[in-house]
Amino acid sequence: MFEQEDALLTIDELCSILMIGRNTAYRLLNSDAIKAFxxxxxxxxxxxAVRDFLEASHTVL
Incomplete structure (x- = not known):
């Protein structure tokens, strides 16, 4: 998914990539865990920003 030309993702694409629900996605965005606008x-x-979040999450575990 990261190889496509679009540099921005939607909520639905974020949910698909991270395999999370919309509520969790909104929680991550509103808490600035994932930098977005x-x-x-x-x-x-x-x-x-998603790549940075995944790298940060991986180092915590």
Whole structure:
């Protein structure tokens, strides 16, 4: 999924990549665990932010 040209993900794509529900995704975004931004009501999540989150989570475990 990270090889595609789009640099931004949607909530649904984030949920699919991390295998989490929408509530958990919103919780991660609102707590700044994953750095993202909103345009109106739509969240835009940079792929690099997801990669950083996964790397940080992996070092904690």
């Amino acid at each position: 909103r345009i109106g009501r739509c969240w835009k999540i940079p792929k690099a």
